[in-house]
Amino acid sequence: MTFNLSSNIWVWIAVFFTLSVYSFLWKDNPLFKFAESVTVGVGMGYAMVQWFTLSLVGRFWTPLTTDFSSRFHLIIPAIMGLMLITRLIPRFTWLSRYALAFTMGAGSGFALPRVIQAGVLQQLYATMLPIEFSLHGFLYNFIIIVGVLSGLIYFFFSKEHKGWFGSIANVGIWFLMVGFGATFGYTVMARLSLFIGRVLFVLRDALGFLKI
Amino acid sequence: MFWKKQLPLIIVFMMGLIMTVQYFIPHHVSKWVYVNYVDWAIVIAIFGAFLGYFSFLRVHITRIRKKTSNWVFSIITLASLLIMIVFALIDGKGSDSLFQNMFLYTSAAINATVFSLLAFYISSASYRAFRAHSAQAVALLLAAVIMMLGRVPIGDKISFWSAWGIPSINTVSQWILNSPNMAAKRAIALGVGLGSLLMTLKIILGIERTYLGN
Amino acid sequence: MGFFKKLEKLDRRIIYIVITLAVILPFFFPMHMPIAIQPEVKSIYDYIESLTPTDIVLFSGDYDPQVEAELSPMFDAVLAHCFEKNIKVIVANPFSIMGMGLVEPRLKKLADEYNKVYGVDYVFLGWRPGGFLLILGMGEDFNKTWETDYYNTRLVDIPLTQNIKDYDDIALVLALAGSAAYNSWIVFAYAQYRQKIAAGITAVMAADAYPALQAGQLIGIMGGLRGAAEYEQLVHRPSLGSVGMEAQSWAHVVIILFIILGNLGYFASRKRKK
Amino acid sequence: MRRLWLVFVVLLILSLLQAEDTFPSKPLTPNLIDIPGDGGNNVYISWKHFATVPGIRYDILRYTTGKDYDKHRSTDEAKFEVITPLQVKTQLPVLEDEPYNDLSTYDFYIYTQSQENDVPKVIAVKLTDENRDSILALGAQKIVRVELEVPPREILDEIPNIFGEGAYYLILPDTLKANVYRPKSVAENVWEFYWSDLPYEGDLSLELKPSQKELDFIDKGVQLLLPGEIEQYYLFKYGKRIISLVTDSVRYTVKYDNISFLQRSSEENPIYPDSHYIYKVCLVQTWKPIKKVFMDSDTVGITPENEPPIIPNTLTALYDSTNNELVLRLSYSGFLNNIKTLFDNVSYSFYKAPEGMETMPVEEDSIEEESTPIGELLIKVSSTWKAVKLNDIKPNDNIFLVITDTIGQTTKSDFIPFNPVTAESLILPPNIIARDKSNDGGDQAILVWDYPELAVRYSVENPTPNLRTENVQERKLYWIPAQDGSLIEISDTIGLEEIPYEAQEVVNIIYPIPLDKLNIRVVYEMWSNEDDKALYGEFRFNDKRKVDKEYTGEMKFENIQPGTYTLIGRIVKKSGGLLKNPESKVEIEIPVNKIIATKFDKPDYYYAIYRGTDPEDLTTFRFVGKADGTDREFIDDFGDWKDAKGEFYYIVQVIGPSYWVARTEPLGPVHIKGNWFNFSKLPIFFAVFIFVAVALFFIYHIKKGREFYVRPIAGIVHIDEALGRATEMGRPIMYVAGLGWIGDIATICSLTILGKVASKAAEYQNRLIVPCYDPIVMIVAQETVKNAFMDAGRPDLYREEDIYYIAAAQFAYAAAVSGLMIREQTAANFFMGRFYAESLILAETGASTGAIQVAGTDDMTQLPFFLTACDYTLIGEELYAASAYLSKDPMQKGSLKAQDYLKALEMLLLIIGVAAATSGIYWFTNIFKAVGTE
Incomplete structure (x- = not known):
């Protein structure tokens, strides 16, 4: 078991911040708050610089200036985008509505047929499975169809959950619970992975214990 | 009134209609509308970002001016922002630049760590809060336990019974994922799909207008 | 009964230490468990x-x-x-x-x-x-x-x-x-x-x-x-994924034990109340 | 904290100090090439960028001088225009001071050898007794240092730099690397020979120790090598490319990248033939503090010319003497193939020389227009043709080619010698039709031909992905790379001395665990066109029917016991029926007893498609694309609808494996038009129509004031219960409206429920705390609660300071709310709205304080935590429904109702669909299939 301490100062800055954040487990403290403020500021600075170089210059200014005759119309959406800022000025808030109206209106119209296709028709198609009369057919296709139908019935609000209808809705809730159980298990796994990631960082990058 | 309220709603309706109809028309005129819409929407998003940056700065500057509680931390936030901009100016933003390293080793590292705190909360919650207070909760926890064992190597290791042809934990977890879980998720997705469709329709028809602000 | 009562009062910091150990120790004492491919x-x-x-x-x-x-x-x-x-x-x-x-x-x-x-x-x-x-x-x-x-x-x-x-x-x-x-x-x-x-x-x-x-x-x-x-x-x-899986395994086992222990305590206290 | 500030300040100062330096080195003069055979409007620019030259970008600059330019006049700096910037791969400065950097203990010497028109060649040699005098006589200097990374500027500036060419590698023996072994897949014969006792074959791999040869190589220590001197494997495993070699007085930089750019004439930067242009490159550095540094190279001029056409260098003639047919292949190869797209060739004409003419008369390439060559014109085609077939050619005919370019310059070939061959029998595509593409924007045409065919390949596989590793070190097995995977085992007859030098010892054998059952994977392709409406494959295997509804092109039959089985495959149409033609059905016997895989039996010919405007004039037919022999359609994409105006004809040429050709007569005419409705999207259109109709129906009826029934939601009872309990205990209630913004459906629902909770709280005279995450949500929450208290007649109980904003990040918010729960000992907690990872922290703290908790969210990943840690949870849509149930706005109920009816419709369709699928009726389910894609 050998350690090989990192000579990169950045790694140690990161280790410092990592430990600062973990100090929160003991209780909320200025060190944690400091780390939090730094991450907010650096994150914002990062986003601003990237936005400036890649979006404003790369995606708007460069095409506009190199090919002005065919792209000059880009000035209109640019003005609309700028109008959004009037949201913060109560007297002129209404100006921002034009940009919002354009994006929300077009976005909704855009989404409508596509969501029907991908979110409804295709999901229905994928559930229209043939039922095979075998153990495999029961365990998969049959259970899926029963689960989807009973789940839909559980979320049906025009009829009270009584009698046969209530029993089917009850089957639905069991399916939902098992589904949530799967999500639960996976979420636990994800959160632990993040912690493992930090442990790996300290063990490998900072202390040089692991050689991968 | 017309300029402030009706016209925006008319724009919403017209744009919604145009884009819905556009989907069904293959003609090059329709394609032209589509291509330019994408182009415009991207540019709006670029300039729309101003709003976010502006309000961010405003919040922190107000906090410093008014000396509200924890205003010192607002100074730290603004200073880190400034440092990033200076770093980008003096050293560019390529690989291993000051800018890149500052991001990777402070912001990214802290963010990752903050989220990893959840591992601790989940462990203490699993001890103190996840209660099997009903039969359905038992089902949920049982499925979760099978999932947690089935997705890691140890699940195979302890499934000694698989030698006798009984499905291992791994197999069972795979089945849960592909069968009951899939059914539950699809039932939810079908419902959510309808819900969001109604929302888009309400927006196009001008019934839902919360997003326009008061 | 006293045992469960004590369990219920367990300091959360002890839980934190247990989970930390469950994640860190496997790196030092790996068991090289095979990973089946889905x-x-x-x-x-x-x-x-x-x-x-x-x-x-x-x-x-x-x-x-x-x-x-x-x-x-x-x-x-x-x-x-x-x-x-x-x-x-x-x-x-x-x-x-x-x-x-x-x-x-x-x-x-x-x-x-x-x-x-x-x-x-x-x-x-x-x-x-x-x-x-x-x-x-x-x-x-x-x-x-x-x-x-x-x-x-x-x-x-x-x-x-x-x-x-x-x-x-x-x-x-x-x-x-x-x-x-x-x-x-x-x-x-x-x-x-x-x-x-x-x-x-x-x-x-x-x-x-x-x-x-x-x-x-x-x-x-x-x-x-x-x-x-x-x-x-x-x-x-x-690389990182494979190395992490072992720690993940043990952390899951610990979490499951926590759930079981917590619920045992819960049922014991419910019985008591009745 | 102060110390951290110091760190930042120090870093800042350090970076500023580092930036203060001298100018970068001057870039090398670019090399200009006028592309031969073109229209005089392309220039190829290239130069070398050496690794130690700092900089991030090169700009290519050009100065246009016009036609009558005096080359000796000095150029006007201001007139240079940037043509394009080019990024270079930069390396970050590294201060290397490792033991291997020091070469002073070795006898390596270095000198340069000048090359014509280029940077010198750098030669590094090891001094021996034999070569000592000759090397030293060349002025060679001793190498003291080697650099594998680019050093910082101050080190670079210490001694002058010489740029030269040399791909040297420093070999760094690393025993660690030698011991790392990766599994190596081994050829099948090894498996058969040595492990035949195992029931099945599969991927076998070996983990090998390094060979004696490799170990000996490592023992040699530090070496300086050129690529050719050693096997690539060792070079990459142990070697590192050298950037510069340093003597006491000079640094030889040997690593460079070739930077090149082909400038084609464009609107902004036109290139005209016979004009003179002057080029230079400019090196740009921007990583200095704020300012940029520019450094120009020397200038170099070029006058591009419109050269006469170049005869294809692989112009071959295939002659079939039985039919008197001649096929002429028109293709360029090598360097010419790379630049052929730049040629300004217009047409190829083949002539037959008059009888009696034995050799091609030598004459100057004619520049005058309309100069008719002597002979009989046989065929004239556009210069995009791949091959041409001529009929009625006698064996002693003399055929020659004339190429014409854009300005009418021609080049004549010599007589083309005939290669005698036997003609391939190529079949022209049957049933070929060229027509406008339907459901498009008016920019595509389509050609369809032939009958649909089902092609199948299959593999018999070992189902288990688990691998078993067997340690065989005791068996003393050796693997010999040279003999492609032979193994030698040391035994009584074979001793250690017979093991070849390069053999590697086997440590582990990795093989799949054999099973008594196997999987069959059937992969299929449907070779068909639009008109066939082929959708997916249907297969019968061992009386099991499987349909590939997701058209993955793959079927799996699992756990098959050894034996011989029959596989029958058919193609299913969009309408649900099966295709009838014999090619669309396959029947094969699959022997399941060993691991095997078959391949598709694909045709070896392909189609070349030409598009023209005049069926009589072959020069108008230009090549538009290629289709494989398996293809049954070709879509000609004009790219822009403006180019697709008018009348078009198509010619399809079949090109066989030995380049024999056959072609169709011009097909057409085809008129391209745009369509105003995409009929493939019809089902979606109906779905949108039904959806909008149902929704509008309910909205209309709600507006008319009709009431609709919504069943009571169980969660609402629990809300009352929780409020009652809080009143009993005399402790406050807390309501969290989530982390969403005002636009989220969940937040809007949550605020409606908050109104209800607030009026109950007012009724019971309970304190209500609402910590908010979003400022706008806070304002709305304040209004809601205030109104509720007023309506309940208790405005006196309303406390605005209890509905406040915790402006902070997600975790700070969670921490603050958790603290609140513990401090105030809230008796009832409500979590309604949109939640993220913090849900867990909130619910856990609440559970530990013993409060009654009711939650509701539509975020699926957070629901499990609420479900286990709260007393009651509204799941997804239940939250919307509860809000609609409590809401005063009738529109809410109306949309809930519409949603319910649409859901009922979905269920109905599902039941019908399942019944149809089970009874093998495809057309119904196919309506729902991913439609709308072309």
């Missing part, structure tokens, strides 16, 4: 294995630092696989501005390791605003959608990208996402252009993604660290 990961591997050096794989690195631990190992493993097979690679971050900073150094490092030339073997596009609009735009005109690469070179001047027109020229999109971004790929790139998509997603999202796999909208899924570990096994490149 078909949904194998299918991604098989598909990439079937590609030729003229094919292009688009990596969409849409994840933030919060979930980097889960997704970066996947990025490394699949990228190494592509580079080893001389498949061309384009890396973009349509949905995550932060993802750009996480992906770039890894891309550069692996490219150097495999002696790849920028612009010929791989291109880094970075992020642009627009999200799903970029996905749609790529279906019509790839170069106009992005205009320039991350380093501000026009895409029409880069050998790899100058001949890309739309999704027909891209063999696979690997959507690495910490959010529902992979879903946008399905709705806009699969539904409209029949683009082949593989998802590398966090474990939190994984259970929700199976319907899309079954519906044929995804060719495969890598879910969380486990998915990364499996891919690493497939490409014989054990």
